[in-house]
Amino acid sequence: MPRNASDKRDRLTAAAIELAYAQGFDRSTIADIAAAAGVPSGSVYYHFRSKDDVASAIAGALADAVVAESAGWDAAGGPRERLAAYIDAQVGAEGGRGSRVGAIALELRRQAGEAAEAGAAHRALVAWAAAQYEELGFSAEAAEARAMHLITGMEGAALMAAVLEDSTPIEREAAHLKRWVAATKV
Amino acid sequence: MPRNASDKRDRLTAAAIELAYAQGFDRSTIADIAAAAGVPSGSVYYHFRSKDDVASAIAGALADAVVAESAGWDAAGGPRERLAAYIDAQVGAEGGRGSRVGAIALELRRQAGEAAEAGAAHRALVAWAAAQYEELGFSAEAAEARAMHLITGMEGAALMAAVLEDSTPIEREAAHLKRWVAATKV
Amino acid sequence: MPRNASDKRDRLTAAAIELAYAQGFDRSTIADIAAAAGVPSGSVYYHFRSKDDVASAIAGALADAVVAESAGWDAAGGPRERLAAYIDAQVGAEGGRGSRVGAIALELRRQAGEAAEAGAAHRALVAWAAAQYEELGFSAEAAEARAMHLITGMEGAALMAAVLEDSTPIEREAAHLKRWVAATKV
Amino acid sequence: MPRNASDKRDRLTAAAIELAYAQGFDRSTIADIAAAAGVPSGSVYYHFRSKDDVASAIAGALADAVVAESAGWDAAGGPRERLAAYIDAQVGAEGGRGSRVGAIALELRRQAGEAAEAGAAHRALVAWAAAQYEELGFSAEAAEARAMHLITGMEGAALMAAVLEDSTPIEREAAHLKRWVAATKV
């Protein structure tokens, strides 16, 4: 079975995400990305219109990944357990440093083109968490507020972990928010 | 008083911070920075060893700014009021988008050289907040944990505000944390 | 009658001539040419060995076109009338800007390969005009000299018209040469 | 005495003219031009905004060269002698192949930018020749018509010489036009 075009596009996007997190999107050259994906460098422009288009693809893939991962969290029992599953996933991510999405989105937000909706992944995340709270009986507005607080805490923790090069903030914030989630009363 | 060398260095650093937030450090050229500072472009290398050295200066200046601003917050009555002053400052910052420090630090962290301690500003911030909690009677460890939670929340809110292009997350998280701070019991 | 291979080759060559005149042969990509001919881009290399080979085909087609057009001029009464028909044709060509052959040949002459005989069309033109003069009784050498003078004038006029973006030079030179042809004495 | 900026710009322009004639402007890379001028390749963009700007400089330099050369022809006795001096100069140019200006201008005319007035040199040439005829007593209009015919002939001859790779057309047309100039009656 041949590797098809979409396979290469996906591998390039994945490599671009990896590099964007590790060394920054701007500092990652098209050649870097191609090499990391194991794809000939001239081919990148067969799959993407421009480097800006790669940025768009990253933003899209990040949002898609949130949706895909949330399906896993959904497997847990009730809403409280699902939210706890999300929190646990963040603790385990990137060697305890939490989500990469915040750092990448902050950089992509400045990319030139009509490009990406850099906030798509975060929006999806908040929407998913809000749905759990609605299932618990909260009004749409209250659910969204609680969801935002939850994501804000975990994203802030990932930021602190990255900047301080220390996974402690993640562990502590995760523990705090798990208690907060467990104690949820409608 | 004549403009001395350190004056130009400071103006260049300030301009670099502005540009790093607005368009990214990588996308800002040395010429951009010099122009924004109103300094001849060739002169940058008289004041800095390299662009990486500018990154270091940014990190240092950001940490210094935290110290300088905290002096203002210290003017408030007791520890609880000082922490509230910090929170209020974040709400007002950058047109409601909160602190720029997180976004800049996340990018600087990847700068090549031995360069900057990208986390210096956050470390200073946490240290300042921890000092307030210690003054309230918390043990060093407990104070640091509470400080970390506070900064994590505000930095997470700034991240969400930036990425979602919406100042609501800041306002909500600020209100939440002000209540949390006000309710502090030793 | 089905479109056969030679039909596509001809359409590609015609499109290449059009583009070579309008924007230059070098600036015209293989994809441009294929698109202009309404032919799949990958197919160009089925009909041509290389881009250089396209250049050869252009030179050949241009020479063939001279031969084909001269058949029309030959329909006029005597040699003087035929030469006048050639001149009139130049005045009407390309919206009054005269022949495209000179501009194209000047560019092709520099094409890398053993490629084309860029001068083929001009050679054919001079040969045809010389034949008219021979028919009027001039020696081979004298006929060739007169033919060269005639073509030189019309090609110079086309060059001036193109460069000055003005059709006046064509009209004036045509009028001048028609008088010169009409006044021919053996 | 240091080589100043304008010196390098001039050398680059001269090299660009040489290469544009020899192999075409499009086929000449910035690196080619820099190498031919003996200038570091990165420096071209210190002296020119873009490759298109080089095209503009060529057109300007070609027009300037016409003005400079015409000063030499002006040294001859009367108007008829000056025009003859122009013709003689064409016969001697480029190893008997005549002026390079036509071939270059035909290519530059297609350059993208606001770029050059590709016809500037030809306009200057016609204007100079017209001035000679006016000095002989022709009306402005008649002088311009004669000037145009003269330049048209010589430029056409250069085109034929280049395309046929034969200097004969130049020699013949020059002889013809010198007689025509000598026989000028007001």
Added chain:
DNA sequence: AATGAATGAGTGTTCATTCAT
């Protein structure tokens, strides 16, 4: 026979950095 997909070599352009003055 015919072509869409894929790519490597090369192009114009940018920019951090150097250095003569």
Added chain:
DNA sequence: CATGAATGAACACTCATTCAT
């Protein structure tokens, strides 16, 4: 001390060409 001029190394992007089907 300070800087404008100059540049080499690198980058995003293009395109003639190949080739599996």
